[in-house]
Amino acid sequence: MDDIKVISRALAGAEKTVLIGFPGSGLVGSIALQYIVDQMEFEQIGAITSKYFPPVALMTRGVINAPVRLYEKDSLAAIISDVPIHPMICYEVANGIMDWLTQFGVKEIVTIAGIITNEPEKRVFGVASSRGILHRIEEEAIILPMGSISGIAASILTECKTRDIPGIGLLGETVNTPDPRSSAATIEVLNKIYNLNL
Template identity: 30%
Template sequence: MAAIRTQSGAERSEGDDLGLESPILVEGFPGLGLVGKIATDHLVDQLEMRYYASVHCEGLPRVGVYRDGDRTARPPVRLYVSENHDLIALQSDVPVDADAREHVATCLTDWVVEQEATPIYLSGRPVDREENGPSLYGVATGDGATVLDAHDVPTPPEDGVVTGPTGALIEQAARREYDSLGLVIGCDPQFPDPEAASVLLREAIAPIAGLEVEVEALVDHAEEIRDQKERLAQQMQAIDEEESTQARPLRMYQ
């Protein structure tokens, strides 16, 4: 079946309409602690979301990705949908180069606006969690703050900045005055953090999107998940901080 390139650069199969009314999109670019990626991957698996499209924005790596036990190779950035939950998930297996952030953010935001979707952007914030559990707070653009208030998501405790592709997406939404939500979770700055991802899902993503998602497996199998994601986490540590999605105090950015 022939592929159709939408205006924003997302490809879909001919005749395969998205068919969602007012969807929520959960973004999963890899970043600090891989919290956004782990949370989004878990949603795709738990809700058995169907593969909808590959994303072809200028600057994204041209590589093929395949899975253990599956011969199907796909592009590294993909969209999955669940009509039952009015949900879209952006799943990514690669970081985004700093030079490509603006192109990717514009490309994806064009498509999000076209779909009239409300995006939830995810970011980790480096913290020492030896004594306290992951701390969560939310930021917003447009009228998104009303959603965060309705679900009692805490406000930021300090001035801060979100970097990487997620920061570029938030900046695009702010510039266009488009509704979006940004969730920031305290996480391990060195290793994949499934526990922090589980807090994102349980305390914010699930209630906001009206989902029932089992998250205990993320904590019960945390060591296994860390092992699976360790190589990507090392790649994220090796790249420039500007390329990696993370939230930091503003004083560290200036």
């Protein structure tokens, strides 16, 4: 945890659903979550820093912000990154995030990412850390029958599995370029599951 620092106030209350989006295929997760945070007017409560992160800072209208940020609103929290996580450090980053989140008795973790299929449909596929939680999403997402996922989303879901924390992965069908349409498809699924009114 020393190499991954969470600089944030505590989450306000337990039983939060935590949405997590890092840049990956199609930038699906980061685009979707930034839209949700902006439209629902989440409050930024902190940031995550690490010596492993690239030396990049987000700038909006001349004001610098951290590349990995924490937000909160009502029963939801969100972690959004503007920088990709190298495969060699995915475990450390996922472990550091989960160590911090588990202090607050979170209800479940939802990772949003892209999956490359090069198909035009923009379907949303779903995976979960247990059969019980899989039932919650099977009417809204296409359940992947077999295969593997990779990157930080996979590491976070693996941590959910080993720590017995409900974890959901929503994977928007995409190509390997920024894909707002795929992000919109994942937002639509999140809307149905969590009644976000977006």
